[in-house]
Amino acid sequence: MNNESFKSGFVALIGRPNVGKSTLLNQVIGQKVAIMSDKPQTTRNKIHGVYTTKNAQVIFVDTPGIHKPKHKLGEFLTKVAEKTLNEVDLILFVVNADEQIGGGDKYIIDRLKQVSKPVFLVINKIDKVHPEQLLPLIESYRNEMEFSEVIPISAMHGNNIESLLEQIINCLSEGPKYYPDDQLSDHPEHFIVAEMIREKVLQLTREEVPHSVAVTIEQMQRREGKNLIDVHATIVVERASQKGIIIGKNGTMLKEIGSRARRDIEKILGDKVFLELWVKVQEDWRNRSKLLKEFGFNEKEY
Structure with missing residues (x-):
């Protein structure tokens, strides 16, 4: 070439x-x-x-x-x-x-x-x-x-x-190849996995929990000697009522979010995934600079 x-x-x-x-x-x-x-x-x-x-x-x-x-x-x-x-x-x-x-x-x-x-x-x-x-x-x-x-x-x-x-x-002008041929995104896997979980929350909860949702990955590691990746994630909402909606009656909504997200995550990571989800309330997090930074929205970078 x-x-x-x-x-x-x-x-x-x-x-x-x-x-x-x-x-x-x-x-x-x-x-x-x-x-x-x-x-x-x-x-x-x-x-x-x-x-x-x-x-x-x-x-x-x-x-x-x-x-x-x-x-x-x-x-x-x-x-x-x-x-x-x-x-x-x-x-x-x-x-x-x-x-x-x-x-x-x-x-x-x-x-x-x-x-x-x-x-x-x-x-x-x-x-x-x-x-x-x-x-x-x-x-x-x-x-x-x-x-x-x-x-x-x-x-x-x-x-x-x-x-x-x-x-x-x-x-476009002539220029270098910035990424290897097989790389499709520059985002770390943690970020993409969190986004897959957030997508399922948005799709399944409809209007009740619009954009007051953030997802943080607490742990993501391969289980020793197995083709299995453990993913522990927290879904953060702004109100207790939203937490109830995401968990659902007898935990049914959270199970459905987890099962749909796991399928997508397995496609991306190319391995079986054990996904564990928690739901946590952080009131009005979208207006709190400290929490925004904690959830990956770092203003200084921009």
């Missing part, structure tokens, strides 16, 4: 909460590296997914959805997303095909106008609309800002993903 012809770069996925950024990242990488939920603000940290071919390596950064913050955690997440824009080589602004341009999109566009990086408009969920509906939507976005490319896709079904990847690689 000729090193001079190898391209690489960092690409940010930006957009309002719940436009399918994590679904797109997982579709591109071919494995779950970002958690998915139909609730907004699911992604809390910058998730890096690595896509490598013979001639290129693209490091995708899936940012938290940009929105008007309601608490300290929200302020932190918006700062993370906005800072990312200045650290990457290319930005994918992801929007929904089945929603008209709104105030939240214009809020993001105002920030994108201040960035001197190429911006692709990626219109997701095209499977939900008639093709004729796309042209006026594209026009309304183009009236707000000039985009380097406009690419309609369906992240869920994989439509037009190959074309998107080709155009991303065309836009």
Whole structure:
């Protein structure tokens, strides 16, 4: 391979909460590296997914959805997303095909106008609309800002993903290979395991326990002489009533969370997993700097 012809770069996925950024990242990488939920603000940290071919390596950064913050955690997440824009080589602004341009999109566009990086408009969920509906939507976005490319896709079904990847690689400059060929994410296994557990909480508890949930991994180690990994994790909530919901009647909800999470964790780790879960109340943790830091949201890093 000729090193001079190898391209690489960092690409940010930006957009309002719940436009399918994590679904797109997982579709591109071919494995779950970002958690998915139909609730907004699911992604809390910058998730890096690595896509490598013979001639290129693209490091995708899936940012938290940009929105008007309601608490300290929200302020932190918006700062993370906005800072990312200045650290990457290319930005994918992801929007929904089945929603008209709104105030939240214009809020993001105002920030994108201040960035001197190429911006692709990626219109997701095209499977939900008639093709004729796309042209006026594209026009309304183009009236707000000039985009380097406009690419309609369906992240869920994989439509037009190959074309998107080709155009991303065309836009990148020559550069080094940052990660080995078989590495799909730069996050440690502890982080991904905690995210898998949090995803199941979000999926199973619906509206009752929205985003007042954090997951910490207390212990993760291979059992001696066996192909078995012991994982001990704590699910942290803000109120006793939420703890009751997560545990469920006779512990049924917690068992279901554990059993679904264990299946995903086994796929990622490639081994059998013994997963033990506890639930703990930490009142109003999303507004307490000390606890935010303890749960991995360290403002100084950003």
